[in-house]
Amino acid sequence: MSNILEVKNLTTHYFTAEGPAEAAGDVSFSVRKGEMLGLIGESGCGKSTVASSILRLIEYPGNIVSGEVVLDGKDLVSAKEKELEKIRWKDISVIPQSAMNSLNPVYTIGDQIIESILLHEDVTKKVALERTKSLLELVGIDKDRWKSYPHEFSGGMKQRVAIAMALSCNPKLIISDESTTGLDVLTQAQVMALMKDLQKRLDLSIIMISHDLPLVTSVCDRIAIMYAGKIVEWASTDDIVNDSRHPYSQGLLNATPDLLNPDKEVSSIPGTVPNLVNLPSGCRFKERCQYAMNRCSEESPALLEVKKDHHVACFLEEGDYRE
Template identity: 80%
Template sequence: MKNILTVKNLTTHYDTPQGPARAVENVSFTVKKGEMLGLIGESGCGKTTVAQSILRLIEYPGKIVTGEVDLDGKDLVNAKTSELEKIRWKDIAVIPQSAMNALNPVYSIGDQIIESILLHENISRKEALNRTKTLLELVGIDKDRWKSYPHEFSGGMKQRVAIAMALSCSPKLIISDESTTGLDVLTQAQVIALMKDLQRKLDLSIIIISHDLPLVTSICDRIAIMYAGKIVEWAGTSNILQDARHPYSKGLLDATPDLANPEKKVVSIPGTVPNLVSPPEGCRFRDRCQYAMETCAAAEPELVAVKSEHYVSCFLEKGAKYVL
């Protein structure tokens, strides 16, 4: 299946008085046409920075140091600002974390969607309005509410409006950045079900950024697990659930309650994500890993294939023995 997005060795740093914070380092992954990819990890692992780097929305003191981002043949890292303005929304769109902050309170929700359409497509306002009404119906909102303002909608409905806006120019890829954070559990389920339904109907490619492992595993085709600015495991969802290889991936699963198995003991991962201004030498997870070896401090593990389309960055996958 064709790759819509290819990210290779993406590295993004933030300048600080203490030195560069290495928020994202040598991150590589692909998103296939019609695929939903989950990008998960604890807060501070670099997930949002990856999204902002793909969209070229990194601002000072942040900067993309190296790497390639190819969106269906278009080089986003080296594209001029004028080219990016045409690509955003038309080819790639984002559903922000907080629709309440993303929507302008002084414009109707319809006018905001219409504006995004007219900026990128050479059609009349009447045609843009008709498309807006269709989009609102697609996300479960009465088309006659296009004149309503954001304050007249609930949090879940605002999120639906944000999804409609992301779909407004029929992009090839949508990035959903913690778009259900702050919503109640029932509304979260409705929004996620809507996104999955839209993905199937429109053959969309979607990146879901989240720290909610159960949510991601319930809807995504593949999952990339990030820790301290790096991808430590990347595989199909069933492989992650049934055969997670990296100690961090296993830790996330062990720390997740299982409603189907209420007797399962929930075990948290000790410690916190390291300071990325001065991350540990070697494997960045080693200080929290129960299987850490001398090798883990001496060198940095590479992301290697352990089986078909299952990649892991851990020395345990090279036949090394545990040091107890």
């Protein structure tokens, strides 16, 4: 299966009065055509920075220091702004964290979707309206509700509108940035089921950014786990759940209750994510890792392929190619 997106050695800094904060450090991963990839980690690990870097939407004092973001053979990091204006929304779109804040309260939801279509495609307003109605039906909303205002919708319905808007220009890739945060558990499940259904029906590629590991493992094909600005493990969802190799991945799984196994002991990961301005030398997880060795304070582990399509950045895995 071919890759639609390749992120190669991406490094993004925020330049502060205390010094540069490395929110993304030498990040590499890919997204396959028709795949849903989960990007997981605690708050402050750099997930949203990676998303903004992919779209070249990093604002001052942030800056992409190095690396490549290749979409269908085109490097977005070196692309000119006019090229990016054509790519954003049409080739890559975003489902924002809070649809309640992203929708304009003084315009109907239909007018907002129509505007995005007319802005990026050479079609008539009549065509844009018909597409808007089809999109609303696609996400489970009556097409006649296109004349409704955001305040007339529930939180879950607003999130469906945001999904419809993200689909409006038939993008190749959708980035969902914590798009179910703030919704109740039942509505979260409904929105995620909708996105999984759309992924299969439309052959969509999706990056699902979240701190909610159970939610992501229920819908994603592969998962990349970030810690303190770096990818520490990247594998199929099955391998992450049943054969996780990095101590941080294992810690996240152990901190997650299992409804099917109520006797499972839940344990937290001690400590907190390090300050990205004053990062520790060596492995960034060493202060919270029960397996830390002297080497972990001196060297930073590289992301190695420990078995087919399973990458881990941990010295415990060096030379270990178990099947």
